[in-house]
Amino acid sequence: MDKKGILIVVSGFSGSGKGTLMKELLSRYPDTYALSISATTRAPREGEADGREYFFVTKDEFEKMIAKDELIEYARYVENYYGTPRSYVEQKLNEGKDVILEIEIQGALKVKKSFPDTLLLFVTPPSAGELKSRLVGRGTETMDVIESRMNRACEEAEGMDRYDYLVINDDLNACVEEMHSIIQGEHRRSFRNQAFMKSMKEDLERLKEQQS
Ligand code: ADP
Ligand code: 5GP
Numbered sequence: 001m002d003k004k005g006i007l008i009v010v011s012g013f014s015g016s017g018k019g020t021l022m023k024e025l026l027s028r029y030p031d032t033y034a035l036s037i038s039a040t041t042r043a044p045r046e047g048e049a050d051g052r053e054y055f056f057v058t059k060d061e062f063e064k065m066i067a068k069d070e071l072i073e074y075a076r077y078v079e080n081y082y083g084t085p086r087s088y089v090e091q092k093l094n095e096g097k098d099v100i101l102e103i104e105i106q107g108a109l110k111v112k113k114s115f116p117d118t119l120l121l122f123v124t125p126p127s128a129g130e131l132k133s134r135l136v137g138r139g140t141e142t143m144d145v146i147e148s149r150m151n152r153a154c155e156e157a158e159g160m161d162r163y164d165y166l167v168i169n170d171d172l173n174a175c176v177e178e179m180h181s182i183i184q185g186e187h188r189r190s191f192r193n194q195a196f197m198k199s200m201k202e203d204l205e206r207l208k209e210q211q212s
Helices: 018-028 059-067 086-094 105-114 128-138 143-157 172-186 194-211
Strands: 007-012 033-035 038-040 054-056 071-077 080-085 098-102 119-124 165-168
Touching: 007 018, 007 105, 018 033, 018 098, 018 172, 038 059, 059 071, 059 080, 071 086, 071 105, 080 086, 080 105, 086 098, 098 105, 119 172, 128 143, 165 172
Parallel strands: 007 098, 007 119, 033 098, 038 054, 119 165
Antiparallel strands: 038 080, 071 080
């Protein structure tokens, strides 16, 4: 099978459990996946470290990264900028890793446009009520911010059908395994295996010639 990694975008409502899912997927399959670390102008949350969850940068630094074409995509989300650094993604894909970008929908659609083979996954909790409980339960945002994220969720819901798969994050364990199966199944798509198909055809021709 062809060796190059797949570029995967994971989007979903804030509070749907993307971060939790990614952490679990990476700890179970560390040799298969690489998670891109975005740059953002938002302030770190309690417990977040620079270079681990995000590269926390100033607006000035972010604008310089845009000017130098160092970002694959970027978007504004609830008053802050978020963007995907290019070099890490390219390096890991070439190493054969499946690279995951955990980004919102505007960025997802830009990535799909630049890289049409990207696999788009949308994570959602089983219900809107469960989304609100998770945002409140996480305890990292004020009620004002939670409200703006719930409003943003209404807008994002309009884009769900632009994604290749919906991933319902009800039971965490089942959801991690489902996501892994979807991605591994994606490796078997014929269009991702051009080199294998070419060599199979050549070998078949060679055997046919030897027989005649
Ligand atoms: P996101 O990264 O999408 O904003 P988080 O990973 O921070 O979401 O999850 C939001 C909250 O929901 C966290 O408190 C997390 O522990 C919780 N959570 C995540 N997945 C599940 C799940 N399957 N069942 C119940 N709670 C969950
Ligand atoms: P949070 O502030 O909760 O960490 O992230 C807010 C939103 O920004 C989430 O939907 C997250 O997926 C998205 N996001 C994180 N990094 C990037 C990025 O590099 N580009 C884009 N377009 N969105 C991002």
